[in-house]
Amino acid sequence: xxxxxxxxxxxxxxxxxxPKFHIFDWSIGPLDIRWYALGYIAGIIIAWNILAYxxxxxxxxxxxxxxxxxxxxxxxxxxxxxxxxLGGRLGYVFFYAPQMLLNPISILKTxxxxxxxxxxxxxxxxxxxxxxxxxxVKFLSLADAVALASPIGIGIVRIANFINQExxxxxxxxxxxxxxxxxxxxxxRHPSQLYESIFEGFLPFIILYIAVFKFKSLQKNGLTAGIFxxxxxxxxxxxxxxxxxxxxxxxxFTRGMVYSIPLLLLGIGxxxxxxxxxxxxx
Numbered sequence: 001x002x003x004x005x006x007x008x009x010x011x012x013x014x015x016x017x018x019p020k021f022h023i024f025d026w027s028i029g030p031l032d033i034r035w036y037a038l039g040y041i042a043g044i045i046i047a048w049n050i051l052a053y054x055x056x057x058x059x060x061x062x063x064x065x066x067x068x069x070x071x072x073x074x075x076x077x078x079x080x081x082x083x084x085x086l087g088g089r090l091g092y093v094f095f096y097a098p099q100m101l102l103n104p105i106s107i108l109k110t111x112x113x114x115x116x117x118x119x120x121x122x123x124x125x126x127x128x129x130x131x132x133x134x135x136x137v138k139f140l141s142l143a144d145a146v147a148l149a150s151p152i153g154i155g156i157v158r159i160a161n162f163i164n165q166e167x168x169x170x171x172x173x174x175x176x177x178x179x180x181x182x183x184x185x186x187x188x189r190h191p192s193q194l195y196e197s198i199f200e201g202f203l204p205f206i207i208l209y210i211a212v213f214k215f216k217s218l219q220k221n222g223l224t225a226g227i228f229x230x231x232x233x234x235x236x237x238x239x240x241x242x243x244x245x246x247x248x249x250x251x252x253f254t255r256g257m258v259y260s261i262p263l264l265l266l267g268i269g270x271x272x273x274x275x276x277x278x279x280x281x282x
Contacts, residue, residue: 005188008180011035013164039160040084043153048077050149060212062219067141076131076142083123091119095255096247117154117236118259124150140221140270147228148208154232155201162193169195169242192243199235204228223274229267233260 015038018031051073058065092114093100093107100106128146132139161167165182169190177188208228211217217224240254250258 039157047149079127083127087123088115088120091116144224147225151205158197204231220274222270226270233264
C-alpha cells in the first residue's frame with residue numbers, strides 16, 4: 001500500500017528574519033517573518049486592489065458609479081484586518097481549543113499557530129456590516145465585492161499551510177501521496193492543503209470572475225456573495241473527507257463540515273433572494 005510516496009519539500013516556515021534594531025531606548029527583534037503571515041499579507045493586498053478596481057467601475061454594477069468608493073475600501077480593509085486576526089484567533093479558541101480559555105495568555109501566542117477560517121469569515125462579515133452602517137454603503141453590494149476579492153488569499157494561505165506541513169490529509173495510497181516531516185507516524189497522506197488551495201481558493205475565484213465579468217452577477221445584490229459561500233462550503237465539506245480531522249468529531253462529522261453548513265444555507269438564501277424580480281436593497 002505504501003510503496004510510493006513523495007517526501008514533502010523541506011521549506012523553512014520562516015521566510016526571512018528582521019535583525020534586532022533599536023528605537024530610542026527600546027530594543028525590538030529579531031523578528032521572524034513566516035510564509036503563513038506573508039500569505040495573509042499577500043491575500044489582503046490582492047483583495048485591496050480588487051476592491052479598489054470595483055469601486056471605480058460603475059458599469060460592472062450596471063450604474064454610473066459604484067455603490068462604494070475607494071475611501072470606503074480603505075476603511076473596510078482596516079476593519080477586515082482586525083476581523084481576520086481577532087475572528088480567526090477567537091474562532092480557533094472557541095471552535096477547536098476551548099481549553100485555551102483556562103489560560104488566557106495562550107490566546108495571545110499566535111506564533112504558536114491556530115487560526116479558524118470560519119472565525120475569520122465571521123470577523124470579515126462583521127467588518128462588512130460595520131462599514132455598511134457607518135459609511136451608508138449597501139451591505140450586500142460590499143459583501144458581493146468582498147466575495148470576489150477573497151478567494152485568491154484563501155488559496156495562498158492554504159499553500160502556506162502546505163509549506164508549514166500542517167493540516168495534512170488522511171492516510172492514502174494514491175500516487176501523489178506525501179510524507180510530512182511533522183507527521184510522527186510518517187505515513188503517506190493526501191496533500192489536502194493543496195486540494196483546498198485549488199477548490200476553496202483559486203477555482204472559486206475563476207468561477208466568480210466569470211460570473212462578475214461575463215454574466216454581470218454584481219448587478220444582482222447578494223448573488224456573488226451567495227455563489228462564493230456555496231462554492232466554499234461545498235468544497236470544504238467535500239474535502240474534509242481527505243483531511244485529517246484536527247479536532248473531535250460532532251455526531252460523526254468533522255468540525256469543518258459542521259461549521260460550513262450554516263455558510264452553505266446562507267449562500268443558498270442569498271442566491272434565491274438575489275434572483276427574485278424585486279431588487280434587493282439592503
